[in-house]
Amino acid sequence: MNKPTDSLVPATDFNNEDSNSSSNATFDQVLSARLSRRGVLRGGAGGFGAALLGGIGISACGGGDAATPVPTPPAEQLLGFAAVPKSLADTVAVPVGYSASVLYALGDPLTATTPAFKNDGTDSDFETRAGDHHDGMEWFGLGADGKPSTLSADRGLLAINHEATTDQTLSSFFLHANGGTTTLPRPASEVDKEVAIHGVSVVEVRKAAGKWEYVKDSSFNRRLTPLTDVEIAGPARGNALLVTKYSATGTKTRGTLNNCGTGKTPWGTLLTGEENWFGYFTRTAADDAARSNDKSVTALNRYGRTQGAASRHGWETGGSDDKYARWNISKQGSSADGSDDYRNEMNGMGYIVEIDAYDKTKLARKRTALGRMAKESAAFGVPAAGQPLAVYMGDDARNEYMYKFVSTATWSAADANPSDRMATGDKYLDSGKLYVAKFNADGTGQWLELSMSNSTVTGYATYRFADLADICVNTRLAADAVGATKMDRPEWCGVNPANGEVYFTLTNNSNRRVDPTGSSQLAPDAANPRVYTDMKGTTAQAGNPNGHLLRMREGTGAAAATTFTWDIYLFAAEAGADKAMINISGLTADQDMSSPDGLVFSPNTGICWIQTDDGAYTDVTNCMMLAAVPGRVGDGGKKTLSYTRSAGGTLSVDTQVGKAPAADTLKRFLVGPAGCEITGLTETPDGKAMFINIQHPGETTSQANLADPGKYTSQWPSNAGYGAGKRPRSATIVITKNDGGRIGS
Ligand code: FEO
Ligand code: CA
Ligand code: CA
Secondary structure, three states, X not given: OOOOOHHHOOOOOHHHOOOOOOOOOOOOOOOOOOEOOHHHHHHOHHHHHHHHHHHHHHHHHOOOOOOOOOOOOOOOOOOOOOOOOOOOOOOOEOOOOEEEEEEEEOOOEOOOOOOOOOOOOOOOOXXXXXXXXXXXXXXXXXXXXXXXXXXXXXEEEEEEEEOOOOOOOOOOHHHOOOOOOOOOOOOHXXXXXXXXXXXXXXXXXXXXXXXXXEOOOOOOOEEEOOOOEEEEEOOOOOOHHHOOOOOOOOOEEEOOOOEEEEEEOOOOOEEEEEOOOHHHOEOOOOHHHHOOOOHHXXXXXXXXXXXXXXXXXXXXXXXXXXXXXXXXXOOOOOOOOOOOOOOOHHHHOOOEEEEOOOOOOOOEEEEHHHOOOOEEEEEEOOOOOOOEEEEEEEEOOEEEOEEEEEEEEEOOHHHHOOOOHHHHHHHHHOOEEEEEEEEOOOOEEEEEEOOOOOHHHHOOOOOOOXXXXXXXXXXXXXXXXXXXXXXXXXXXXXXXXXXXOEEEEEOOEOOEOXXXXXXXXXXXXXXXXXXXXXXXXXXXXXXXXXXXEEEEEEOOOHHHOOEEEEEEEEEOOOOOOOOOOOOOOOOOOXXXXXXXXXXXXXXXXXXXXXXXOOOOOOOOOOOEEEEEOOXXXXXXXEEEEEEEOOOOOEEEEEEEEOOOOOOOOEEEEEEOOOOOEEEEEEEOOOOOEEEEEEEOOOOOOOHHHOOOHHHOOOOOOHHHOOOOOOOOOOEEEEEEEOOOOOOOO
16 A cells, blocks of 8 residues: 655554664764755756656557557567556556456455445445455466466466555545444444455456456355454464464464465465554553553554554444454453453464465465564565575565575475465475574675574563564564664565575665654665655655665575675666666666565566555656566675765765666556556466556545545546446456567567
């Protein structure tokens, strides 16, 4: 979902959390924020030129949703397409020669008997409909016999995250006929609907008569919601920290929540990341004392829930039923272990969750060995027989960290097609070592182990860890203890199949300052070296509003390495920004972007796809997707950024910068409709059909305008001819090349 920078953050934006007040890795330095040249360009010929190009681009692309046949090229050239211009149009724009069509949108029925979606706020039964805010997504092929197939390119399952709802108010107004209640208590009927639009879809899709469609009555279709029974797996299973009224044994919890990025295991299951779950829970104002100020208070504060925190939607007020009570995590019962209330309920969220998309009978499992945080994607290193598996993950909040899990079990190629996929998950994901990244200015770094055998963890005075389960549940505190590097909001990560290098998007950070004050602001450092001011209209956006992409190359030991080298692959920036300090990668008008978020390497073409979730450049362009053919760590060199301190003197920040992209190694491929974020990407195995998600079009619509569709900031996808009603809907789209070629050629 969209995360605006500080000046735009409403008090209820749970996606811009900053609970990291640990003292590690800060410099006490000073600043002179630099104005981007954009403010100058906007008033002059440059700004006019950009707007003019945008207008031409839209007509050249024909709005993008319609097929535009072109002659078949003589030979495939990756990134051979013409770049798509930036745009504010309420449409999906793709390159000439490509087509995009809507496949599966909010509310679409998943059974033969579910009524068609009216899209007027009166629909219910979301347990049998597509959820909202489509996000990460993975493909699971099906053969003609309905069995799993790694080759099938015309029939498969899409497993799709449904992260959240569009919620400028307490209720999610597009979901309710008249916008819903905006005061507490919330009616059960509204709460039930809002809960059910969260979670995951599994939906069958197929190509029939040359056209992609979803299969409404497929027996594979299903929804997981925040009420679905889920197993706790790994070191925290059965631990005291997971004991609740729902599961006195601490072995289960209900559902998965705020599912953001995804991953796909080498054995063919879905991994889904739970991101901004903390904001759904409430604590009473006197809960610290009720807990006798024990260490659970430290843990709750570190995960964004100080006492008195209000919940995002007030779901706890839906009624006396247990399914509402669970959202109040205050200590209310008299038991010593928490088996009579939900004081531990939030410890059941924040994991990588494994789901067998092919098998409805298998409960999802929360893989606690991979730690607990605001999870995004989970990307596997390239598996090597006889070697452990590595899984890379980011924690998306300001000043949080990057992690790696290394399995105890070594990879056996026979496990690529197992008879029991979830048991294979048990083998590789329930036992291993968890590490957090520390970056050095010279381009090296360390993976620091988070375990009870690390005395820096066990000796941490702020929080005394009881056991490995405690580390798996309170991972952020363990990472604080070892002095990990605080990053500019780690979002998705992906692994380059060509060389195993690991790429992370760092979407933005409104808390970087040359002259930091308070516990949440940080000075620039080698891995997060930029501090500048970006103008959005007349609004100054401070910190690192545009974000960057960092990549790492493992040292000796590959997956199990404890050292790495790194550089910054790309700095996101406006093309017109200062090239010395802001647009350091020299992005052109065909390449410029802000707030990279989704990142997926195509296993077929090897193209690195970069998607944006931006609030900084959105006065000039809607969110977008770019295609990249990156080089490798170390293909550029050292750079020193010099900042003028407010008290005088210079702050010099050494960093490592990758080789600047060329016109044929980075190009904008797609621009989405108004107010959306582009997220999630998966392909058929032949690379010829790509599925991506358009999340929250029209997000900036005011509830006061609900009755007047003409005032919606987006009417997509109804304006693309899809479905009833004018209310904007998150949706999966499918992209094909008109000449039948691979996507990105
Ligand atoms: Fe759901 Fe951090 O994006
Ligand atoms: Ca994200
Ligand atoms: Ca984001």
